[in-house]
Amino acid sequence: MxxxxxxxxxxxxxxxxxxxxxxxxxxxxxxxxxxxxxxxxxxxxxxxxxxxxxxxxxxxxxxxxxxxxxxxxxxxxxxxxxxxxxxxxxxxxxxxxxxxxxxxxxxxxxxxxDDLETSGVEEASNVIPFPKKIKPRRSIANFLEWGTAEQLEFLQQARFHDVEPYLEPFAAFLEDATTSPFVKSMIFELLQEKKVDAAFLVKKVGMEEQVNPSKIPLLTSDPFIEELIESLTRRWEHKNPSFLEQLLVIVQQHLFIMYPFRFPSEHIDLWSEAYSKWLSQMYGEIWRDNAEINHEELMEATQFIERMEQVQQNYLL
Missing domain, CATH: 1.25.40 (Serine Threonine Protein Phosphatase 5, Tetratricopeptide repeat)
Structure with a gap:
């Protein structure tokens, strides 16, 4: 320290x-x-x-x-x-x-x-070779064991290269329930960007499913997400803009944490009500439920939000 x-x-x-x-x-x-x-x-x-x-x-x-x-x-x-x-x-x-x-x-x-410890002084050269392939400092087969910083830096570089050689270690990472949900989301976005058409078993935030990157919408162009954000914006942009700003940050964090998984349902009014209620109660405010929203479904949605927030607050990259 x-x-x-x-x-x-x-x-x-x-x-x-x-x-x-x-x-x-x-x-x-x-x-x-x-x-x-x-x-x-x-x-x-x-x-x-x-x-x-x-x-x-x-x-x-x-x-x-x-x-x-x-x-x-x-x-x-x-x-x-x-x-x-x-x-x-x-x-x-x-x-x-x-x-x-x-x-x-x-x-x-x-x-x-590492270079200072493992190699001597080499002759200076004015020629800087352009790397045609990623050369990770450790074997990509051990991707699961790398530190998160190294994993994220590798994923950023991998956007410029063929990911075919990395699919097997990526698959092992995605199906391990103990690995970082954040890194899993980054991997899945990369697989979507590269239009990989294959099913991967993904385990994260208590959910498990076979998911094909080419068969689901991008996080940035999901119609359901766009509708939810619009609903929350209409509800709070004039009434309480600062509350809306915090609400949208939380929703976007939860969406990224669970990606490629989605909310248990796509009932826009339900999730708009659940997120609004949850954050209001976090501030200690009294909340009156919308009578048009099923009470049991609202409770389940709120519990789901609390679970995502717990993951968001406690996971270590």
Whole structure:
């Protein structure tokens, strides 16, 4: 750990283990003040930086999370756990290109250290060969065992190459229920982009199904998703714009986390009601259910949202 060692209070440890939902309003205030003060005193302490970014992400304060994360990376190097938590930050800000650049810098630095340890000084050359194929630092057959930062950087490069040689390790990753749901979504988007016409067993967020990338709509052009976003926008854009902004960020995060899976039903009014109710109650507001929405279906939809949020808050890349 860089910086002085620090012992977190029990309430901070509880937040790191179980997420922000276990905190009351006063407890959340205490956790934030403690972490922000600790950050002022130890801005290069990896545990403090990670915890503060995680808190800001949970509070939807993504610009603050980005500022803390980038400051740490510029001042003190790289940390895989911090990079992992920042992935949720940059995804929410729609700045994944910047995130991939940070990951690439991290991997380049690791590679340079490896080169210093394993090779001597070579003659300088003015010729920089253009790589025609991806040359991962480890065998692609062991993709399942790579760190998430290396997996994401590889997937970004793979967009410019034939993915046929990588289908077998990708398939093994997709069918392992313990691997990162975020990386699985990135893999599936790549398979769609490459128009791969084959069935893959996908296990993630408690769901399991054989899915063919060429047979389902792209996440960015799914008519159901477009309708849901339009419904939420009509409902809240004039009544409470800031609430709508947070709501859309949460919905988009959940959609990406579960991708290529979909909501259990495609009842637009149901999901509009469920997400609106869930976030309102998170703020402690009293909610009156729409009498036109089936009560049992609304409860099931709300429970599904809570499950996706739990995955979003707790998974480590």
């Amino acid at each position: 860089k910086g002085s060692d620090i012992i977190f209070p029990t309430i901070v440890e509880m937040f790191l283990k179980d997420g922000i939902k276990i905190l009351g309003e006063e407890e959340e205030y205490v956790v934030q003040k403690f972490l922000e003060q600790a950050y002022v005193e130890q801005p290069c302490n990896e545990a403090v930086v990670y915890a503060l970014i995680k808190l800001y992400n949970a509070k939807q304060a993504f610009e603050d999370a980005r500022e803390v994360g980038q400051a740490f990376l510029m001042m003190d190097g790289y940390n895989k756990e911090i990079l992992g938590e920042l992935s949720a930050t940059f995804l929410s800000l729609n700045e994944m290109d910047t995130y991939f650049s940070l990951v690439k810098q991290h991997l380049d630095k690791e590679s340079q250290l």
